[in-house]
Amino acid sequence: MLDALRVLRDTASGVDLPADVARNASLDIERLSGLLKPYLVADTLQAAGRTPGIGGRAHALLPMVHVDEADDNRLVGHVTFGRYYLGGFGAAHGGAIPLMFDEIMGRLSNAVGRPMARTAYLNVNFRAITPIDVRLRVEVRHDREEGRKRFLTAALYDGETVTADATALFITLKPGQR
Numbered sequence: 001m002l003d004a005l006r007v008l009r010d011t012a013s014g015v016d017l018p019a020d021v022a023r024n025a026s027l028d029i030e031r032l033s034g035l036l037k038p039y040l041v042a043d044t045l046q047a048a049g050r051t052p053g054i055g056g057r058a059h060a061l062l063p064m065v066h067v068d069e070a071d072d073n074r075l076v077g078h079v080t081f082g083r084y085y086l087g088g089f090g091a092a093h094g095g096a097i098p099l100m101f102d103e104i105m106g107r108l109s110n111a112v113g114r115p116m117a118r119t120a121y122l123n124v125n126f127r128a129i130t131p132i133d134v135r136l137r138v139e140v141r142h143d144r145e146e147g148r149k150r151f152l153t154a155a156l157y158d159g160e161t162v163t164a165d166a167t168a169l170f171i172t173l174k175p176g177q178r
């Protein structure tokens, strides 16, 4: 269903509709929302964001990052920003790129049995236009740990061009910390 939703939001982002088509589409979307509403649950029980086996953890907001290779301290994956993420002039929105970095760096930070950590900072440099509808490579490194602090770096590539890179600090949560 979330795959279909992704297709819908990419398509809906790219069209310019006559009023009657827009009205009919709105009615259909409202009908779908009505179909789902009886199944709303507490956020601790929802599938979205809590289903690691499904791309993007079934989180509707996230661009789908696919992991191609990973070990304890390094991860290589790929991502394609669809039309939904367009900022302008064929480039991904500058807010979508940190979203993707936070997710994929968080995934490596929390991998291999390391206890849960939360992002304390995420610094992103935009080095070149990040094109939409192009398969991009993302590389993440877990560089070092100092007590509760985990330092990670990442880069996003269009071919050999680095379009963005990031440094992040993740802090291990204390037992019982919310």
Ligand SMILES: CCCCCCCCCCCC(=O)SCCNC(=O)CCNC(=O)[C@H](O)C(C)(C)COP(=O)(O)OP(=O)(O)OC[C@H]1O[C@@H](n2cnc3c(N)ncnc32)[C@H](O)[C@@H]1OP(=O)(O)O
Residues within 6 Å of the ligand: 049, 050, 051, 052, 057, 102, 103, 104, 105, 106, 107, 110, 117, 118, 119, 120, 121, 147, 148, 149, 169, 171, 173, 174, 177
């Ligand atoms: C299905 C599963 C898949 C799992 C895959 C999941 C992937 C998703 C990942 C997404 C992750 C997120 O987006 S998380 C959501 C976004 N992040 C947040 O909402 C975080 C909000 N902030 C916080 O909750 C808090 O500030 C914490 C937990 C980060 C830290 O608070 P704390 O625990 O009280 O620790 P605190 O004493 O302040 O800091 C500990 C040490 O770190 C340093 N420190 C703290 N913050 C910073 C900072 N911004 N910059 C520099 N240094 C900092 C302190 O100086 C201190 O150093 P010293 O004195 O010890 O030297």
